[in-house]
Amino acid sequence: MEFSQLIYRKQRRWNLFAIAAIVSLLLFSSLYLMVGEVFISPFSEVTPLMEQLVLQLRLPRLLTAIAIGASLAVSGAVLQVLLGNVLAEPGVLGISGGASVMMVLVLFFIPVFATPVGFMLAAVVGALLFTLLLVSFAQVARLTTTRLLLVGVALGILSGAVVTWAFYFSDDLSLRQLMYWLMGSVGGASWYHHILTLMLLPVLIWLCFKGQVLDKLMMGETHAKQLGIDVEAVRWKLILAVSVLVGGAVALGGVIGFVGLVVPHLLRLSLGSENRYLLPMSALSGAALLVFADIIARTSLDSAELPLGVVTTSIGAPIFIWMLVKNHDSR
Template sequence: MTVLRPGVARREAVLGTTLAVGLVLLALLSVGVGAYHIGTGDVVASVAHRIGFGGHRLDRVGESVLWDVRVPRVVLAVLVGASLGCAGALMQGVFGNPLAEPGVIGISSGAAVGAAGSIALGLGFAGNWTVTVCAFGAGLLTVLAVYGLSRSGGRTEVVTLVLTGIAVNAFAGAAIGLCVFYADNAQLTEITFWQLGSLSQATWPKVLAVLPCAAAGLAVAPFFARRLDLLALGERQARHLGVDVERMRLALIAVVALLTAAAVAVAGIVSFVGLVVPHLLRMAAGPGHRFLLPGSALGGAVVLVAADLAARTLAAPAELPLGVLTALVGSPFFFWLLRRTRGRQGGWA
């Protein structure tokens, strides 16, 4: 059992509470803002009425906009952001590398190839789950390939990891290009959605389709927190302390693939959330995974709800692609992180 110093526990509690309150406030703001404005008081009243705590119904248009368009979109943003944030924290713990992230090392692109391929080929073997299953399979194969190729001498090197990600992303881009070449107009529109990332097609069925994958991954991840802390001491030390390192890595690789596939299957490629959020939390609260894993899920949800709100409003009435927006913000952070890592290590080795 991990014993936390009072100062660390207090800092984690304050940060967790701040993120939770921020998420609630952002969600309330997001469901009200748009071409059809709904006041925060009306949002609260409608929610209270739905759950049986008084309040009142809105007019027919207001109820439809709120519950059929805005709320499923915000719920989907929470699920996708939480999945990507938690997946990023797990990747960094599994690889023992601060540069690991599903988008940077190609897992998101690999999952998108599975989704785009299923669309272009018109597959339907699993009904509404077909795209999710294909994204999961492709994401799992990608993460296994990255894991195998980035290992050298029993450890994962920064240069190997980044270069492997570049190669995987390039290959995935070519594969998606082939899907685009052979797709018809309707399929082309869907594939473009995967490449740019968006929550504009959010519906309750999509929320229900991704919920089991995201919930399973997010529920399993915290059980590995202590073992990830031990792994941070080094593989040999972790083994001496009773951790089956390879079995844990394989299990967490599957969890990361599940979380990433769940996100990609409904939102397309949304990069850098899993890189930025865990680092900000690690700077604020320390490296302990007991807080970092759930905190990254909560922080990822906050970031993606905020990013989706910005995507809907910055260029209104047009809508910015969500993946483009997160990449524009995340890329400078990644560059800073590369420089910081190089400066601390005295080189790229």
């Protein structure tokens, strides 16, 4: 009887959080469409200028922020299970950097493929290569949490150096503007770019329904196999899905860090580790967090806007340091 009550309480907590996350996302989204250089009140008369601002500028940018936030948060939650590391995250581990490197290589050497779809394919390949490197290091070398993080940080630094060198020797103004975008920005979002969102959506939904499989993987490979899970096949599918989400997120908004670290980790601490609930809640929370962060990026300065990656880093870096210290103290 006590066990069933415990299960009921857990489900109730998740349900309450789901309602809170949906309400928060709706409120932030409404505020997002209103604020900016021109404030648009929902009670004012609609003018052609207001209609253009909302439909052509703010709404596609809002949907981009939602897609990126959900993708990065779910990717982080899956990586934490795959690598057995609560500190795993696409930005921290250099996976987002790998995606950006491939995009820059395409831009420089195969400019004919410098389209939203071409960028996404390049970003997915880069993210996949870096993910495979990390998974291989984690399994073959049996790296500790600290060493795996150091390897990921080193890969991120290397990718950042490649991108910086490439842009340093470029005289093209558009490439220098792209450097700002790679710092993390959804300022250039348009309806055309939502071709990528349509590609991300099925992968995101598929991952959100893989919570029970991830719950079994958390028990260890031996137990997962005994429960009928083809561990190798599932791992490859998850790696490919994460690479698609991270690559698509980088192609849409550049390198935006710490969303995939902060959101799933705080959810685990607050509500539990049941991935069948955690993954969809991570998607909702990641979307809400990135919409809120982009509101800050857009409205903090009068004559310009902050890179979105700077805002998420400012939020996530202190939490990351706290997590590192907490993880060290627990050993």
